Amino acid sequence: MNAENGQEKWSFFTEGPVRLAPTILDDKVYIGSDDGVVYCLKSADGTLVWKYRSLAGGRRIPGNQRIVSNTPVRTGVLIKDRIAYFCTGLFPNEGVRMVALNADDGTEVWARSHKELSPQGYLLASDTRLYVPTGRTSPIAFDIANGDQLENYNGPGGTYTLLTDDEILVHGTGNRGEFKGHPKNGDQFAVFSGLQMIVTTDTIYLLSAESISAIDSCTYHQIAEEWNAVAAQHLEKENQLWDLQEKLELFSARQQESGTLEKLEETIEKTAGELEDITINLRNIEKDRFKWQSPRKRSYAMIIAGDLVIIGGNNFVDVYRANDGELVWTESVDGKVYGLAVVNEELIVSTDQGVITCFGRSEGRKKPIVTDERNSAVRQLQGDESCLAKWVFQQTNQKKGYCFLLGVGDGRLAYELVKQSEYHIICVESDETKVRQARQLLDCAGVYGVRVSVHHVDSAKLPYTDYLANLIVVNEASQHQFLDQEIFRVLRPYGGVMVTLNRQERGETLCRGEIEGSGDWTHLYADASNTSCSNDQLENPTKLQWFGKPGPRKIVNRHSRPMSPLVKGGRVFVPADNRVIAADAYNGTVLWELEVPNSRRIGALKDSGQMVLSSEFLYIASRDQCQVVEVESGNISVNMSAPQLVAGETREWGYISVVGDQIFGSGKKLGASFYKIGRFNCDQLEGDYREMITSDYLFSKDRHTGRDLWTYNNDSVIFHNTIAVGDGRAYLIESQNPEALVNADGRMRIDLFCGQDTYLVALDQKTGAQIWREPLVFPFEHIMFLSYAQGIVLITGTYNVEE
Numbered sequence: 076m077n078a079e080n081g082q083e084k085w086s087f088f089t090e091g092p093v094r095l096a097p098t099i100l101d102d103k104v105y106i107g108s109d110d111g112v113v114y115c116l117k118s119a120d121g122t123l124v125w126k127y128r129s130l131a132g133g134r135r136i137p138g139n140q141r142i143v144s145n146t147p148v149r150t151g152v153l154i155k156d157r158i159a160y161f162c163t164g165l166f167p168n169e170g171v172r173m174v175a176l177n178a179d180d181g182t183e184v185w186a187r188s189h190k191e192l193s194p195q196g197y198l199l200a201s202d203t204r205l206y207v208p209t210g211r212t213s214p215i216a217f218d219i220a221n222g223d224q225l226e227n228y229n230g231p232g233g234t235y236t237l238l239t240d241d242e243i244l245v246h247g248t249g250n251r252g253e254f255k256g257h258p259k260n261g262d263q264f265a266v267f268s269g270l271q272m273i274v275t276t277d278t279i280y281l282l283s284a285e286s287i288s289a290i291d292s293c294t295y296h297q298i299a300e301e302w303n304a305v306a307a308q309h310l311e312k313e314n315q316l317w318d319l320q321e322k323l324e325l326f327s328a329r330q331q332e333s334g335t336l337e338k339l340e341e342t343i344e345k346t347a348g349e350l351e352d353i354t355i356n357l358r359n360i361e362k363d364r365f366k367w368q369s370p371r372k373r374s375y376a377m378i379i380a381g382d383l384v385i386i387g388g389n390n391f392v393d394v395y396r397a398n399d400g401e402l403v404w405t406e407s408v409d410g411k412v413y414g415l416a417v418v419n420e421e422l423i424v425s426t427d428q429g430v431i432t433c434f435g436r437s438e439g440r441k442k443p444i445v446t447d448e449r450n451s452a453v454r455q456l457q458g459d460e461s462c463l464a465k466w467v468f469q470q471t472n473q474k475k476g477y478c479f480l481l482g483v484g485d486g487r488l489a490y491e492l493v494k495q496s497e498y499h500i501i502c503v504e505s506d507e508t509k510v511r512q513a514r515q516l517l518d519c520a521g522v523y524g525v526r527v528s529v530h531h532v533d534s535a536k537l538p539y540t541d542y543l544a545n546l547i548v549v550n551e552a553s554q555h556q557f558l559d560q561e562i563f564r565v566l567r568p569y570g571g572v573m574v575t576l577n578r579q580e581r582g583e584t585l586c587r588g589e590i591e592g593s594g595d596w597t598h599l600y601a602d603a604s605n606t607s608c609s610n611d612q613l614e615n616p617t618k619l620q621w622f623g624k625p626g627p628r629k630i631v632n633r634h635s636r637p638m639s640p641l642v643k644g645g646r647v648f649v650p651a652d653n654r655v656i657a658a659d660a661y662n663g664t665v666l667w668e669l670e671v672p673n674s675r676r677i678g679a680l681k682d683s684g685q686m687v688l689s690s691e692f693l694y695i696a697s698r699d700q701c702q703v704v705e706v707e708s709g710n711i712s713v714n715m716s717a718p719q720l721v722a723g724e725t726r727e728w729g730y731i732s733v734v735g736d737q738i739f740g741s742g743k744k745l746g747a748s749f750y751k752i753g754r755f756n757c758d759q760l761e762g763d764y765r766e767m768i769t770s771d772y773l774f775s776k777d778r779h780t781g782r783d784l785w786t787y788n789n790d791s792v793i794f795h796n797t798i799a800v801g802d803g804r805a806y807l808i809e810s811q812n813p814e815a816l817v818n819a820d821g822r823m824r825i826d827l828f829c830g831q832d833t834y835l836v837a838l839d840q841k842t843g844a845q846i847w848r849e850p851l852v853f854p855f856e857h858i859m860f861l862s863y864a865q866g867i868v869l870i871t872g873t874y875n876v877e878e
Contacts, residue, residue, distance in 0.1 A: 105159060625658060637676065
């Protein structure tokens with residue numbers, strides 16, 4: 076790009092996203108790509124000098140809604156003494172290598188495989204060490220001469236790292252938004268709360284969510300020991316208060332001695348006061364380390380240029396004087412600022428909206444240097460391909476996913492496939508000239524990289540993982556390059572469609588069915604019998620199929636022990652936080668998302684799952700309702716209500732399962748299931764004598780219409796985890812212990828449930844009639860389950876044994 080006017084000078088296409096900034100040395104540009112390749116280009120015209128792929132013939136898989144190598148390059152290319160260092164691979168079981176190349180010609184100097192490394196971020200180097208950030212975990216130091224691992228660092232993860240002139244490694248920000256500093260010996264010497272840091276000779280500039288601070292380096296070193304000691308006290312007291320507050324959340328008056336609640340509240344008040352005193356002490360110490368501090372809005376980027384500190388935020392850029400923090404000027408931009416650079420006394424700003432803006436010293440400081448002129452080419456792409464694309468999509472009922480076009484032609488059909496669908500289009504072409512022309516055409520149309528990519532494949536083997544494609548369109552020109560079985564290998568089971576084009580007859584269509592030996596997981600423990608066995612004939616070793624969305628943001632964290640996802644018919648249904656997300660099981664495409672208020676359940680191991688699955692519908696329990704959701708569309712088909720069998724009291728839908736045309740449920744007390752999320756969940760759910768969820772009765776309905784079929788109400792309480800359905804019967808364990816029957820909240824200790832009068836009951840699945848009822852004595856105290864398979868009822872649990 077011309078820095079004077081923003082006009083494009085050249086562009087170079089890789090076959091995967093480029094996620095990190097390039098490295099420039101002399102007249103060359105070095106980049107790593109998600110296609111698993113490192114490229115060296117001439118800076119003058121973008122001509123390829125050399126490229127390096129660490130693992131030849133690697134598979135390509137869906138990753139973050141793009142097709143990427145199973146060993147992507149997710150580090151920067153670091154060049155020191157004309158040696159280029161980088162890592163390939165992200166997942167250790169797929170292969171991770173650290174590589175050193177001659178920067179001039181790309182020849183290998185050394186390469187090392189590492190089985191416990193997940194490299195992510197910009198590498199750092201000293202004279203003897205190479206520092207590799209690893210995402211969620213802390214950086215690792217390696218010998219720069221040969222790639223031998225030297226040292227692991229403790230503290231937060233995060234891909235942000237920096238190395239000072241005196242070889243102090245700073246990394247973060249981790250879950251707590253902290254940076255930790257380590258000298259070469261690895262001992263931690265400092266902790267900073269923030270998002271980004273810049274270290275100069277005498278000043279540390281720290282950007283946090285609330286402020287920008289300038290810290291005196293010399294003063295900080297003098298007070299660091301005292302500050303760290305008080306900060307450790309603050310963290311310890313903060314955790315104490317958190318734990319006490321969560322004990323209050325768990326407090327149950329019926330299980331405590333008189334006055335216990337008052338004592339707990341007094342302890343909380345005292346601890347809060349002690350925390351406030353430590354906080355004031357910490358602030359007093361911090362006053363001595365700040366040169367200046369300025370409050371500000373959330374920001375995303377920070378650089379220093381001369382005597383200025385430049386900050387990028389949401390729709391703005393601020394410039395401060397570095398010596399005193401005075402705001403020099405501020406300007407608006409379009410989007411969140413993630414990239415800042417200063418060159419030739421001009422500031423260049425890039426945002427998440429794809430806009431690059433240049434600021435100079437002239438009166439009219441702001442001048443956009445990149446404008447989107449690509450869509451002007453769209454009109455040139457309109458043509459006869461529109462009808463053909465429409466006909467292709469009529470051959471499949473799938474609306475999203477990955478569509479492969481074998482034979483890109485002139486790019487017009489690819490454009491129409493993008494225009495008429497929500498698919499990601501992957502074009503495969505053996506002719507390099509057609510590859511180049513199609514990329515340029517689709518890029519001009521504004522769709523390349525985002526919705527469509529063109530891959531150069533000149534062999535008879537497709538470099539993609541099995542079962543990936545929802546739709547494969549085979550153009551006439553490519554029908555002899557790939558054998559039908561090779562194309563079929565990439566086609567997704569459960570409805571993947573292959574269309575072979577013939578211009579005169581519009582071609583043939585093939586739809587792929589299910590894989591022989593594949594299994595389902597339709598209930599919390601696989602099926603209504605709680606077998607925990609999917610019957611899938613999976614063979615080891617397994618390999619990574621896809622990664623990416625839906626991701627963790629909307630999911631209940633694992634420490635709260637939510638239920639597992641469900642899988643059937645090539646779809647996976649993820650139980651999220653008061654919602655459910657449906658995704659393609661073979662490529663991760665998010666198909667639909669449905670909010671289901673009050674459906675969240677914590678501690679499934681002490682309860683039951685809130686949803687079960689059939690071929691056509693997903694059933695989700697929420698309060699006293701069960702929503703019947705179409706698996707294909709996410710639309711609600713029917714709403715069922717739990718029968719109310721206790722006079723004057725409301726019962727919610729508790730246990731849930733589906734067998735044949737029946738749905739089974741139970742009536743639990745209002746608010747019985749664990750619902751609130753917190754750090755206390757582990758204490759609440761795990762350990763000795765933790766409570767399980769009970770119901771007062773069992774029922775069955777027609778799963779299509781919601782019509783009542785039968786109820787079982789025997790003046791007893793039933794644990795949800797001790798209900799199973801199989802071979803025409805419903806099995807359950809019930810307790811008529813008088814102490815259990817007066818339980819008020821639907822949560823019960825297992826030793827109380829099993830204390831006396833416990834029975835194993837068999838009911839007729841169709842009618843609910845009792846077939847037999849046997850009294851049994853159980854020693855269980857901490858957990859209890861019932862499973863059924865092949866005519867055997869298995870009851871398991873745990874209890875303490877005195878030595």
